[in-house]
Amino acid sequence: MRQFGTGVSNLNAVAEKVKQDLGFTLTMTALDTDAVTQKAVTQPKSYDIADIEYFAIKKVFPTGVMQPMDAKKIKNVDKIVPIFTKGKLSPDSTMAQGTTPYSVGFVDGAGGKTFAHGQTGWMTLIPTIYNADTLGIRPDLVGRPIGN
Numbered sequence: 001m002r003q004f005g006t007g008v009s010n011l012n013a014v015a016e017k018v019k020q021d022l023g024f025t026l027t028m029t030a031l032d033t034d035a036v037t038q039k040a041v042t043q044p045k046s047y048d049i050a051d052i053e054y055f056a057i058k059k060v061f062p063t064g065v066m067q068p069m070d071a072k073k074i075k076n077v078d079k080i081v082p083i084f085t086k087g088k089l090s091p092d093s094t095m096a097q098g099t100t101p102y103s104v105g106f107v108d109g110a111g112g113k114t115f116a117h118g119q120t121g122w123m124t125l126i127p128t129i130y131n132a133d134t135l136g137i138r139p140d141l142v143g144r145p146i147g148n
Helices: 012-022 033-042 054-063
Strands: 002-005 027-030 049-051
Touching (some): 002 033, 012 027, 033 049, 033 054
Parallel strands (some): 002 027, 002 049
16 A cells, blocks of 8 residues: 655554554655645555645645545544544634634535535544644543643
8 A cells, every 4th residue: 555645644663553453565655745735636546545734635635636535434533633523622612713624624525525614424634643733632531630
C-alpha cells in the first residue's frame, strides 16, 4: 500500500506495525505541504492513502481525486474529538474562524465533492496527528479536572 504525506506522518514504526499486524507492506513518502497538495491532485493513481492537512483539503477534495468515507464503517468515529465532528470543543465554545477541520470534514454523500454545512455520515478526513500547538485534553474522557 502506498501512503504519502508530510514528514510527521511517515513513521517507520507505523509501517512496521502494519507489516506485523496486517501482513502487508506500507510504503511511505514524505513531502512538504505544497507537494502533497500537488501530488494528490495531479497524480491520483500514484497513491492509496493521502495524509493531507485540513487547510489543504480545501484545494484537493473538490477536484474529485478522493472519495468520502462512510462514517458508519469507521470503528471509533464516536471517539473523534468534537472540534472535528461538531466544530466546537464543548457545547459552549464558539465556532472557530477560517478553514477548520469541521468546515471541510464532511460532504453530503458518497459522491459529494462540495463540503457540507454540518456533520453528515460522509467524512473527508480522519484526524490522526496532533501537533503540540493543537493538542487538546477532553476532561470528559480523562475523568478528572484539568488545570495549569
